[in-house]
Amino acid sequence: AQSVAQPEDQVNVAEGNPLTVKCTYSVSGNPYLFWYVQYPNRGLQFLLKYITGDNLVKGSYGFEAEFNKSQTSFHLKKPSALVSDSALYFCAVRDRSYGNNRLAFGKGNQVVVIP
Amino acid sequence: GAVVSQHPSRVICKSGTSVKIECRSLDFQATTMFWYRQFPKQSLMLMATSNEGSKATYEQGVEKDKFLINHASLTLSTLTVTSAHPEDSSFYICSARGGGVTDTQYFGPGTRLTVL
Numbered sequence: 001a002q003s004v005a006q007p008e009d010q011v012n013v014a015e016g017n018p019l020t021v022k023c024t025y026s027v028s029g030n031p032y033l034f035w036y037v038q039y040p041n042r043g044l045q046f047l048l049k050y051i052t053g054d055n056l057v058k059g060s061y062g063f064e065a066e067f068n069k070s071q072t073s074f075h076l077k078k079p080s081a082l083v084s085d086s087a088l089y090f091c092a093v094r095d096r097s098y099g100n101n102r103l104a105f106g107k108g109n110q111v112v113v114i115p
Numbered sequence: 116g117a118v119v120s121q122h123p124s125r126v127i128c129k130s131g132t133s134v135k136i137e138c139r140s141l142d143f144q145a146t147t148m149f150w151y152r153q154f155p156k157q158s159l160m161l162m163a164t165s166n167e168g169s170k171a172t173y174e175q176g177v178e179k180d181k182f183l184i185n186h187a188s189l190t191l192s193t194l195t196v197t198s199a200h201p202e203d204s205s206f207y208i209c210s211a212r213g214g215g216v217t218d219t220q221y222f223g224p225g226t227r228l229t230v231l
Contacts, residue, residue, distance in 0.1 A: 034219070034220070036222070041206075041225065041227065042224055042225060043119070043121070043208050043222040043223050043224040043225045044159075044208070044210075044222040045222070046219055046220075046221060046222075049219055090158065090159075101147060101149075101164050102161060102164070103149075103161075103220055105158045105159050106158065107157070107158045108156075108157075108158050110156075
């Protein structure tokens with residue numbers, strides 16, 4: 001079984017402040033982890049992924065995420081938030097089990113960056 | 116990054132008609148394609164997974180005769196909503212992935228279906 005928890009419904013942050021969006025996961029084996037962003041009435045845009053190697057992953061638009069196996073977390077971070085970062089963010093996991101095709105998504109976090 | 120297109124972006128139809136949505140991977144070969152449905156302010160619900168040339172695998176509770184999926188080539192999948200009803204109104208998003216197990220799933224821009 002695989003699942004993702006995004007505990008906060010909405011994250012409010014002032015422009016220029018650090019942004020953190022939390023994600024924890026549960027898998028039977030080892031995970032592939034992803035972050036996506038969705039703007040209103042649009043599909044999901046890929047931000048970054050963790051497959052293997054360095055725990056700190058850098059992605060698009062200045063975002064990064066840190067894989068923490070002991071805490072089963074993959075929090076998304078950005079050092080200085082922009083108003084244009086206001087959107088819906090989804091964390092996703094895919095268990096590396098053989099033949100597993102599916103991504104499990106979290107419920108999503110609405111990020112609001114206040115000017 | 117890889118690009119997935121969807122057409123149409125919006126469609127309004129009368130109850131009882133059928134609607135076809137196309138999903139194309141523009142710059143990579145998609146061995147696996149996915150169809151999702153999303154309700155307002157909610158996460159994505161996987162409807163079905165398809166591999167090129169094979170029958171789609173539907174998730175529990177999704178009617179395969181109502182939501183017909185054809186993955187005819189490595190760059191094209193279609194979803195046909197047959198005999199649409201107002202409760203089928205939703206945002207439908209396709210996604211595509213290349214062959215590798217570490218490959219990223221890329222998403223189309225979505226199709227807003229409204230059934231009157």
